[in-house]
Amino acid sequence: MTETDMSLLTIENLSLSIHGTAILHDVSLSVAPGQILGVIGESGSGKSMTAFASMQLLPEGARCTGRISLAGHEVLSLTEAQMCGLRGKAVGMVFQEPMTALNPLKTIGDQVAETILMHEKISRRDAMTRARDALARAELPEDRFPMTRYPHELSGGQRQRVVIAMAIALRPALLIADEPTTALDVTTQAQILKLLTRLVREDGMGLLIISHDLAVVADMADEIAIMQRGRVVERGPAKTLFQTMQHPYSRALLAASTHAPDRTPGINDDALLVVQDVVRSYTLPRKSLFGAPRVIQAVRGVSFQIRRGESLGLVGESGCGKSTLTRAILGLEKVQSGEITLGGQPVFTGHRPNPEVRRRLQVVFQDPYGSFNPRHRVARLVTEPFHLSENPPQGAARAAAIAEALTAVGLSPEDQHKYIHEFSGGQRQRIAIARALITRPDLIILDEAVSALDVQVRAQILDLLADLSERFGLTYLFISHDLSVVRSITDRVLVMKLGEIVEQGQTEQVLDAPQHPYTQQLVAAAPRLPENV
Amino acid sequence: MIRYTLTRLTSLILSLVAASVVIFAAIEVLPGDPASVMLGVNAQEDTLAALRTELGLDQAPVERYLTWVSGMVHGDFGVSYTYRTPVAQMIVDRLQVSLPLALYALALTVLIAFPVGIWAASRRGSFADVSVMGLTQLGVAIPNFWFAMLMVLVFAINLQWFSAGGFTGWGEGPLLAIKSLTLPAIALALPQASILARVMRSALLDTLSEDFIRTARAKGLTRRQALWRHALRNAMIPVLTIIGMQFSFLLAGGIIIENVFYLPGLGRLIFQAISARDLIVVESVVMLLVFAVVMVNFMVELAYAFVDPRLRVRR
Structure with missing residues (x-):
């Protein structure tokens, strides 16, 4: 038999254009039963579009040429009605964003049963029974997760299991998973990847898994394809691909994934930021009219210090209190007890942030798209922190400050006249760093600052951060869920769980020989590239 | 759900008290x-x-x-200064015209707007979508009294299908009464339906671009099925809000249309009372309208909770 005959999905010389813009060029891929194909690429590489082309769920104005064979059907010659018969039945799909992938107004049981009812003429009751089985296979047993639950009553990981249950309810021959774990915490990610692998092995299903993260795919895939600008540049068995890869792009991608900037930390002994016994709790609305209001302890007695010039990592999963702690350090929220001081001065005085301290404290957020006002020019955006100063620089001094900040982050002073939409994600993050730099702060809080970036851009930003820290004597508090990034840029690391710091120490030491069970769990769950790369 | 209803009820009562104070004070300070x-x-x-x-x-x-x-x-509600009759009786008489007229117009609004909005959304960008949305643009722009007079010319004077104005009363049988409200209801519904159709279309288009629609399509639903089963209910929140506002408006805002068709409705009552400085009537009718608006909003909020399970449990 030829490769084509054995395959569930064969894509041959697929080219795709949308409204005349070429998106894919001669893409060829194949997935056999029981096989896991990992497709890797940066944003815009066409990996998702390849998946959507296989399902024929393309945006308007899309034109495909080439050949897509899916479970014996020639996809490009099928009518839309015939495609509807295949989707959900022969091929299931799992998406990136579990929080929005489910209809908020329907119960999870109904949504899973709908897949079955779409394709088989059975009673609703029977469909519900089978939906229950599908949910159980996705590890949402009915006794703990009744089918009458609505999506908002589930966590992100649980919702992703519902999406998986919908996709596998009819035991399709092929499953397509588009960045299925990108929005999830590391331990949840590990569980979902394990679940997907188990389902593939049990059903002999083929799996096409798309990721921007080499390490996620390296662990589980049998075959790997690397895409760049709409082309497959490298293909091969996962076991050997990392040793044999030839294409310069693949090599660059691998190098960027493991990139660690050169750093020569100049740490002083004096403590810059001191966090002492900080407690922050939130009162939730009363459950009943007369019951006591519930209180959530987001941060419970956290203490730590950052020395001047140090880069401190803070890791933990969503809901662990990282963001609350960050807000407290920035003086955006009052804490119930404990004290936070920067250079000996409290960040919060009376009922408002201490402006004296806020000036020396800046922050860079995760989302380079949402954290800028699109109607302001870059010059105005980067000078926003000046409102903290009593006498901000004016005229020539101000222009010089803007030029200096932009130059420092590798942009040109001319860029100050542009609007934010004229920049790429990586450039925007540079502007965010310039905005943080402009008041010459002592401490910069980087809140998942490189999490939304492609690996190559991320490597560049990490280099930039390392360089700036040396040049300006900056101190960093680096908050991230990504252990490999934390390893490459921090000196010490704190591990936070349920509002408490459960472990802290030298980064290498904590990540190589974790002591606390939770840290061990995190380290074990973190996807890793093969050792011998 | 009970908690949700109770909170809404409390705010309803507080709004009524606040409104009564404001109305009373406003009339007090008038010269x-x-x-x-x-x-x-x-x-x-x-x-x-x-x-x-x-x-x-x-x-x-x-x-x-x-x-x-x-x-x-x-x-x-006191006794009218000018007519020397109990205000309550006057309001009841007028409501017999205004309430059915408002409901009739609202029903027409919904019956026109839903199909048009859904139809346009499902054919986004097509010639049909563009032309229907152009028509709604026109529907919003045309003054409804002018449209009302046009209808009187065509359907009452030329074709003689309807009477040109007046209200037969409910005593003559509901069919006749409904017939005499038909032209006014159409005139009232035209701009409202145009607005609602546009809201319906844009709310649907918003939900159609949501991730869960893509999920539904990946399950094998056709575009149509995804629209009817998943998008429509999700698009209802903004639509319900507008419907609530429209009902309140239709109840009181029909003054001009009531005048065109010689209908003894609430709008005419309040207009006459204002010109005669019959402040007891003004006060009471305004308060009644506030009550109606607040009640409608209350019902709209209950409808939200019915549509969206996330609102039933307030966290």
Whole structure:
């Protein structure tokens, strides 16, 4: 038999254009039963579009040429009605964003049963029974997760299991998973990847898994394809691909994934930021009219210090209190007890942030798209922190400050006249760093600052951060869920769980020989590239 | 759900109290003495004083407010200065025209707007979508009294299908009454339906671009099925909000249309009362309208919770 005959999905010389813009060029891929194909690429590489082309769920104005064979059907010659018969039945799909992938107004049981009812003429009751089985296979047993639950009553990981249950309810021959774990915490990610692998092995299903993260795919895939600008540049068995890869792009991608900037930390002994016994709790609305209001302890007695010039990592999963702690350090929220001081001065005085301290404290957020006002020019955006100063620089001094900040982050002073939409994600993050730099702060809080970036851009930003820290004597508090990034840029690391710091120490030491069970769990769950790369 | 309803009810009552205070105060500070308006400029000082006493104008404002409110709670809205009849009776008479007219117009609005909005959204960008949305643009722009007069010309005068105005009353049989409300209801519904169709279309287009629609399509639903089963209910929140506002408007805002068709409705009542400075009537009708608006909003909020399970449990 030829490769084509054995395959569930064969894509041959697929080219795709949308409204005349070429998106894919001669893409060829194949997935056999029981096989896991990992497709890797940066944003815009066409990996998702390849998946959507296989399902024929393309945006308007899309034109495909080439050949897509899916479970014996020639996809490009099928009518839309015939495609509807295949989707959900022969091929299931799992998406990136579990929080929005489910209809908020329907119960999870109904949504899973709908897949079955779409394709088989059975009673609703029977469909519900089978939906229950599908949910159980996705590890949402009915006794703990009744089918009458609505999506908002589930966590992100649980919702992703519902999406998986919908996709596998009819035991399709092929499953397509588009960045299925990108929005999830590391331990949840590990569980979902394990679940997907188990389902593939049990059903002999083929799996096409798309990721921007080499390490996620390296662990589980049998075959790997690397895409760049709409082309497959490298293909091969996962076991050997990392040793044999030839294409310069693949090599660059691998190098960027493991990139660690050169750093020569100049740490002083004096403590810059001191966090002492900080407690922050939130009162939730009363459950009943007369019951006591519930209180959530987001941060419970956290203490730590950052020395001047140090880069401190803070890791933990969503809901662990990282963001609350960050807000407290920035003086955006009052804490119930404990004290936070920067250079000996409290960040919060009376009922408002201490402006004296806020000036020396800046922050860079995760989302380079949402954290800028699109109607302001870059010059105005980067000078926003000046409102903290009593006498901000004016005229020539101000222009010089803007030029200096932009130059420092590798942009040109001319860029100050542009609007934010004229920049790429990586450039925007540079502007965010310039905005943080402009008041010459002592401490910069980087809140998942490189999490939304492609690996190559991320490597560049990490280099930039390392360089700036040396040049300006900056101190960093680096908050991230990504252990490999934390390893490459921090000196010490704190591990936070349920509002408490459960472990802290030298980064290498904590990540190589974790002591606390939770840290061990995190380290074990973190996807890793093969050792011998 | 009970908690949700209770919170909404509390805010409903608070709104009513606040509104009554504002309405009373607003009328208090208005210049012009109702007694001298009613009796004319040549009235004798002692007749004026007698009338003031009769109307209770000599009492302290707080006392008058309390009497007014407690009266309304018991269904006693006072006696009209000008007509010398109980306001409650006048309101009941007028509501027999205005309430059915508002409901009729609202029903037409929904019946026109839903299909048009859904149809346009499902054919986004097509010639059909563009032309239908152009028509709704026109529907919003055309003054409804002009459209009403046009309908009178065509359907009442030329074709003689309907009478040109007036209201037969419910005693002559519901069909006749409904018939005499048909042209006014269409005139009222036209701009409202145009607005609602546009809201429906854009709300649907928003939900159609949501991730869960893509999920539904990946399950094998056709575009149509995804729209009807998943998008429509999700698009209902903004649509319900607009429907609520439209009903409140239709109840009170039909003054011009009521005048065009000689309908004895609430709008005409309040208009006449204002010109005659019949402040008891104005106060009471305005309060009644506030009550209607607040009630409609309350029902809309209950409908939200019915549509969206996330609102039933307030975290």
